[in-house]
Amino acid sequence: MSNETKLRWGILGAARINQQLMPAIVEAHNSELVAIASRRSGAAAETLVKYAPEQQNVQIYDDPNALLDNPDIQAVYNPLSNHEHAEWTLRAIKKGKHVLCEKPMALTVADIEAIEAAASEHNVTVMEGFMYRYHPQHARVKAIIDSGLIGKVRSVRACFSFMMQPARMYRLADDIDHGGGAMWDIGCYAIHAARLPFFDELPLSVTAMAKYTKTGADISSSGIMDFGDGRYAQFDFSFERARRAEYEVIGTLGGLKCHNVWAKQAETPVISWWTEDGKGEQERLPVANHFGLEVEHFSDCALNGKPTGLPLADAKNNCRIIVAALQSAAQGQRKQLS
Numbered sequence: 001m002s003n004e005t006k007l008r009w010g011i012l013g014a015a016r017i018n019q020q021l022m023p024a025i026v027e028a029h030n031s032e033l034v035a036i037a038s039r040r041s042g043a044a045a046e047t048l049v050k051y052a053p054e055q056q057n058v059q060i061y062d063d064p065n066a067l068l069d070n071p072d073i074q075a076v077y078n079p080l081s082n083h084e085h086a087e088w089t090l091r092a093i094k095k096g097k098h099v100l101c102e103k104p105m106a107l108t109v110a111d112i113e114a115i116e117a118a119a120s121e122h123n124v125t126v127m128e129g130f131m132y133r134y135h136p137q138h139a140r141v142k143a144i145i146d147s148g149l150i151g152k153v154r155s156v157r158a159c160f161s162f163m164m165q166p167a168r169m170y171r172l173a174d175d176i177d178h179g180g181g182a183m184w185d186i187g188c189y190a191i192h193a194a195r196l197p198f199f200d201e202l203p204l205s206v207t208a209m210a211k212y213t214k215t216g217a218d219i220s221s222s223g224i225m226d227f228g229d230g231r232y233a234q235f236d237f238s239f240e241r242a243r244r245a246e247y248e249v250i251g252t253l254g255g256l257k258c259h260n261v262w263a264k265q266a267e268t269p270v271i272s273w274w275t276e277d278g279k280g281e282q283e284r285l286p287v288a289n290h291f292g293l294e295v296e297h298f299s300d301c302a303l304n305g306k307p308t309g310l311p312l313a314d315a316k317n318n319c320r321i322i323v324a325a326l327q328s329a330a331q332g333q334r335k336q337l338s
């Protein structure tokens, strides 16, 4: 057990998502916000005033490299744009920092392999920021499945969609190779949620289809992963459909549904289940803040040398599937993975 009780954090960019992560770091019992950087003049200070106005003595940097040079910072949160994640995560690791990197960790498996090798060499903790996994509702889903209530899992369907506001359409300005489009933004969640903890292995193959914008970004997509023996996991995501954030799991004896996969702090999580012999229930669970739980978990792992709940092997598998799904949609072909 480490003697240090609080992990000292720096934030690498003044991204919008700091609205969630900055208070989470400030409020976590085992974390301390030490610094924030932004390459845009005034943006880091503005973010701090907006999302953590009570915080004193937080250092402001106009260069993320200078933040990484500060030996007082033990861990960084990387919320930069998708195509910058791998580069800045590697830079941070090489400066001996633990890194919580926003999803997707990288746009290629090779980049995650490089991150994994560097993390091992520098003995630091690195995790992809799939915050939703830290919401207790998913542990409840796992407990229901582990109890045998719905039998053996045979299929999963995960959906994530909403009408993208015009102001946010810049996410579609870049093509897929540069981190733009719905797959890298929300499809990575749908694929992740359709896999874990139901099928914690690489699928045999993936088949997908997509609609594209003129800039070469995907805006809607749907696909299916084949885990063998008739076990299929479907994913479906879109920036031009009504809001859905759910997954459904069908087993040999019944099924269950998680109604709000990305339940926010104030939203009551709801899980419903049913069995073929007529039992069923809709469970309303206590509210929880998955961002806060994610930060506390990461700090605990980094301070005490514990493995995280989302190992880099999982980040590599998710990336492999995403890349194959993107190729499948572009080429109109099923892609073999194992």
Ligand SMILES: NC(=O)c1ccc[n+]([C@@H]2O[C@H](COP(=O)([O-])OP(=O)(O)OC[C@H]3O[C@@H](n4cnc5c(N)ncnc54)[C@H](OP(=O)(O)O)[C@@H]3O)[C@@H](O)[C@H]2O)c1
Pocket (backbone or CB within 6 Å): 012, 013, 014, 015, 016, 017, 018, 037, 038, 039, 040, 043, 079, 080, 081, 082, 102, 103, 104, 129, 131, 184, 185
């Ligand atoms: N876990 C979640 O719930 C969640 C939710 C949303 C997004 N995300 C992920 O978090 C990451 C950041 O997403 P976001 O929507 O918060 O990103 P964003 O606001 O677009 O910011 C991303 C980066 O771009 C730069 N930037 C921001 N506004 C800019 C502007 N007006 N002009 C030029 N550069 C600007 C910032 O770097 P500088 O400060 O250095 O300029 C910032 O760190 C993405 O990887 C995304 O996938 C996660």
